[in-house]
Amino acid sequence: MRIGELSRRTGVSVPTIKFYVREGLLPPGRLSSPNQAHYDEGHERRLRLIRTLIGVGGLSVAAVADVLAAIDDPSQPVHKVLGVASTSIAGQGTDDGGAGGKARSGAGDGSGDGSGDGTDGSGNGERTAAVRAEVEALLARRGWRVSPHYPAVDSLVTAVAAMERLGHGDLVRLLDAYADAVEIIARADVEYVAERADRDGLVETVVVGTLLGDKIIAALRRIAQVDASARRFGD
Amino acid sequence: MRIGELSRRTGVSVPTIKFYVREGLLPPGRLSSPNQAHYDEGHERRLRLIRTLIGVGGLSVAAVADVLAAIDDPSQPVHKVLGVASTSIAGQGTDDGGAGGKARSGAGDGSGDGSGDGTDGSGNGERTAAVRAEVEALLARRGWRVSPHYPAVDSLVTAVAAMERLGHGDLVRLLDAYADAVEIIARADVEYVAERADRDGLVETVVVGTLLGDKIIAALRRIAQVDASARRFGD
DNA sequence: GAGAATGGAAAGTAGCACTATCCACTATCT
DNA sequence: AGATAGTGGATAGTGCTACTTTCCATTCTC
Numbered sequence A, B: 001m002r003i004g005e006l007s008r009r010t011g012v013s014v015p016t017i018k019f020y021v022r023e024g025l026l027p028p029g030r031l032s033s034p035n036q037a038h039y040d041e042g043h044e045r046r047l048r049l050i051r052t053l054i055g056v057g058g059l060s061v062a063a064v065a066d067v068l069a070a071i072d073d074p075s076q077p078v079h080k081v082l083g084v085a086s087t088s089i090a091g092q093g094t095d096d097g098g099a100g101g102k103a104r105s106g107a108g109d110g111s112g113d114g115s116g117d118g119t120d121g122s123g124n125g126e127r128t129a130a131v132r133a134e135v136e137a138l139l140a141r142r143g144w145r146v147s148p149h150y151p152a153v154d155s156l157v158t159a160v161a162a163m164e165r166l167g168h169g170d171l172v173r174l175l176d177a178y179a180d181a182v183e184i185i186a187r188a189d190v191e192y193v194a195e196r197a198d199r200d201g202l203v204e205t206v207v208v209g210t211l212l213g214d215k216i217i218a219a220l221r222r223i224a225q226v227d228a229s230a231r232r233f234g235d
Numbered sequence C: 001g002a003g004a005a006t007g008g009a010a011a012g013t014a015g016c017a018c019t020a021t022c023c024a025c026t027a028t029c030t
Numbered sequence D: 001a002g003a004t005a006g007t008g009g010a011t012a013g014t015g016c017t018a019c020t021t022t023c024c025a026t027t028c029t030c
Helices: A003-010 A014-022 A041-057 A061-072 A078-090 A124-142 A150-163 A169-194 A202-233 B005-012 B014-023 B041-055 B059-073 B080-092 B126-140 B151-165 B169-194 B200-234
Strands: A030-033 A036-038 B031-032 B036-040
Touching: A003 A014, A003 A041, A003 A150, A003 B014, A014 A041, A041 A061, A041 A202, A041 B014, A041 B036, A041 B151, A061 A078, A061 A202, A078 A150, A078 A202, A078 B031, A124 A150, A124 A169, A150 B041, A150 B200, A169 B059, A202 B059, A202 B169, A202 B200, B005 B014, B005 B041, B014 B041, B031 B080, B041 B200, B059 B151, B059 B200, B080 B126, B080 B151, B080 B200, B126 B151, B126 B169, B169 B200
Parallel strands: none
Antiparallel strands: A030 A036, B031 B036
């Protein structure tokens, strides 16, 4: 098929498709003449994936490029790809919290206010270190064997530290219940992956399952909260 | 304190603070003279919350404005605020999936591409309806009593539909395990809220706990996946 | 009373995700 | 063979968001 049909089938405009090709999200079509290219269902599939990652997954175009590059690289082990996917998600949402002053720009900065300590938000550095220790204690308590450099550990530390900074440190008590719950989820995730021997598109499945899975879990939590609340306090 | 100190304490630049005041995220300081205003710890607290919502929570400035307005309105029941928070999160991530073409704008919409069906991506409308039925069956099976108009239900439907569209409909089988897990989480959440009688700042706690809680749960899931995977397949 | 800080308004900027416009072709219909 | 629509490739432009910069007439602080 040619670009027009690809556009019609996916609902993505022709200029946008061209844009994705330029950005390296979508491989170019196969040229049959200097200005005539053909696209196949692989392109269509990929394009749908891109739109979902951007639209439902909330990733930026650059993040999608990273994720897709990792998916396409057959030498990447699955967990590495997942790492890329996690940090790509995180890239648009897990950062800062009241320290330096820049959250989205990232131009020159150069550690402008690198005063020894104290002058800033609220002795941020040591706080984060304390939280990190707390988190590592949790992992040890759980017997979860994971490298402390795994990006998700950083996300966890960032989020917990943010809670404490806001004066909601009490919420940390919920972490053990969350860990219980998450074990169930992770077991199901891994079980699902384990039972399909076909490695074809497995990496994509993992990425989709993880990214969209997060959205699903968040939505289910809201719904379950409503129900639990109704149950606890009577209708 | 004056704006300079507020800035120093929180690490947010003076112009940015002014910007937040203009946008209605932060109430203006109390004027003592025509050009001299005072800010208190309430402002500081609020400013930290804003930065966290934007930075860690990934909300847009407009979404933060909505959430804060809901938090501040004492006539809003907690679940309504949560609804606003959910949709504010969703606003930057749960939409589209391959149909209309715009994903981030959201200006006038008015159900723009209401073509009967077919011409578009892949008979999207009926698919979504089927998914919705599936989701409602899940809720019924679980005995979760929640209005089907609750925004989280829409998010859930959107995410599941996106999975199916990508050819990963199999993943839906994980939903029951997720539901089990999420019940644990929601019970803990509600329990936590229930045991603090002080309604002071309770709404804020719920919002923070929900928004940051999602990040925490996602991070924990990644970590637990790594562990479960190692356990399943041997080191 | 001099220099720094403040409030308020308005204009400017950087990044992002597209979108529009061109151009020289090619495909297809008639 | 000619008209019309579609194509690849490149460059420029658009709209939106989240700030920044620049002003200026005060006001605080030393």
